[in-house]
Structures are given as C-alpha cells and as structure tokens.
Amino acid sequence: MKFAYLALALLVMTPGALASNKPDPASDLKAFQGYFLKRFPKIPLAAYVNGPYDFSKSERAQWKQIMEFPPYQFALDHGRKLFEAKFPNGKSYAACFPHGGIGIAQNYPMFDPKTGRVVTLGIAVNRCRVANGLGKLKLTTGPMADILAYMTDTSRGKTIDVTVPDNPKALAAYQAGKQYFYSRRGQLNFSCASCHVQAAGMHLRGNVLAPALGITASFPLYRSKWGNMGTLVRRFIGCNKKVRSVPDKPDSAAYRDLAYFLTSMSDGLPIAGPGARP
C-alpha cells in the first residue's frame, strides 16, 4: 500500500505540476515578454508601451497629430491642482507617499504586508484621503483619474518596477491575478489573454487590439470613445462588460490582483502615461 501512495505522489509531483503550483514571477516575466518579442521581432521591448500604435501606420500617424495637443492636458493640470491642494487639516497628498508622491507610480501596484493585500495607486490615494478625514474618490474616472494622471506623469520614462516579494500572500495575490487574466469568462467565453495575448495586434472591428505587454504603462488615459480620462480599473470593467461578464467592484481583490500581475509583466518598460487612445 505504501508503494502505491509513493507511486501516486511521484505521479502528482511531475515537473509540470510543480511549475503550475509554485508561482514564479521571474520565469513568468521572461516567458511573457519573450512570447511577444518572438512573435513581433520588429517591435523593440520599450515600444510596447505604444499599444495599438505599433501595429497600424494610419492610427500611429493620427495619434502623433493628436499628441501635438494632448487631450489629457486639462486632466493633467486639474490633477496637479488637486494633488497640491491642502486638506482641511493642512496636510496634502504629498505627506502620504515617499518622495512626496513624485515619481513613484512605476512601483504600483504594490503588496502591503500589513493588510496582506495589493494596493494600487488609486487605492493608496483613497487611503490617504481617509487618513486625512476625507471621503474616498471613485476609482474609475473623474478627480481620481486626474490625480493619477499627474502622479503618473511625474514618473514618465521611469521603468516599471513592480516586485512580488517572497511572501505567501503576495505570491497568492500574484497567482490569483494571473489566473484571472488567463481564465475565460462571460457569455462570449473570452479571457483577457484571448484579446491581448492571442489576438494582440489584430483588428477587432475598427480597433487594433493592444498587446498585454506594456498595456498598463499608459494608464490613466484619455480615450476618444469615453471623451474623458479613465483608469486601468475602468478599462477592466469595460472589458468584462464587453464579454458579457458582470464586472467586479473597482476596489475588489480580483481587480487589484489582476493589476498586480499585469503590471508586473511589464517590468522594465518605461511609464508612458497618461496616454491617449482611440
């Protein structure tokens, strides 16, 4: 009987089983970025932050014209004013973040060992507000998107550096985000990867699908379709609805973990936000 258990254990502990059970962000990063670099050899790694504009000459030409007067400029100016404004207690956002909140966006989302949860920059801004006696802002658009636009702009060009510490809860959050990204959902049976990995660079009606690599680097962004600014979580909600899946709450663990995994897959790429998209 002991031999039977041993044989069963050996069968289960195949290299494949071990690989799928133990989260390994470093290996994932290498495979993820390698996949895109091999598939699109003419696109350099850093250029992936341009999203769909690497795949369509006409859209790229339009984008360059649009960027002569960036459509997010008003949001950027408003975000700066909001960021620098004093709270009723005399403090400001700068007091809540290292380096006064300047040039730190490339490190978010980050794992908070105290709560055991992933914290996006938007959630960190809301934490700051609550700590200073203010209410939370909506995480999808409006003043939050403007504040994030300003904070992200101060990180423009800095390389994304989202580290997953060797902490069981951090690794579990990373793995949950990874599973969410690759799981098909909704009545249309699509995963995030269906569009942004397998169909990256292809057309979905009039739109070119941006590759998942570098996709978070331009958020928050001004989308012509929206006519205003939106955060990454707004895009998550939109994608979920498109595949006929009920979206999660903006501050849900599912979206935090998804942002954590997805951003960590763009480690080493430069921040290019706020951005502009069709």
Add this chain to the structure above:
Amino acid sequence: MKPIVAILIALALPAAASAAGATKASAAREIALAKPKLRVAASMNDQWTPTVAALKQAETAERKGDFATAQAKAMRARKLAELSIAQAMQQKKLWVNEVPR
C-alpha cells in the same frame, strides 16, 4: 435541412409549452429555482450579464402578471447560470493552457 428544422422545433417546443401553461405558482417556482444558481455563479466570480438581465425580466414580468414570460425568462436565467458555473469549473483547470511558455 429538414432534420435540422425538426430538431429546432423539438427543442423549442418544451419551453414554449411549459411557458404557455404557466401559472403564478409555476413562474414563482422557476424564479426560486434560478436564484440559487445565480448566487453560485456570482460566488465563482463568473456571473454573466444576460443571466442577470433574464432574471430581472422574469421578476418584472411576474410583478406585471405575465407569468408565461416570467417563467420563460427565469428558465433562461437558470440555464445561463448553469452554463456560467460549468465555465468557471472548467476554467479552474483550463486557464493554464493559455499561458505563454
């Protein structure tokens, strides 16, 4: 072509017949059967928007006294919820196949 039409009619008939004979009690029963399935789908983080819409339509129809519509929509909601539950169960194993290696 004819066999396909016959199969489609055969598939549509039971639902139409059951909805045609719908009563207040049968509509309420179908709605009651659908709700737990939707709760399971939600707990698996895989609720579909058409499922929620169908249940909402069923409840609206029930309030208006249109029990045939209420019953048909509730049945649709339950079936959609069952499909989403099956999808979520399958994806627990299948998601790894989409990971680039």
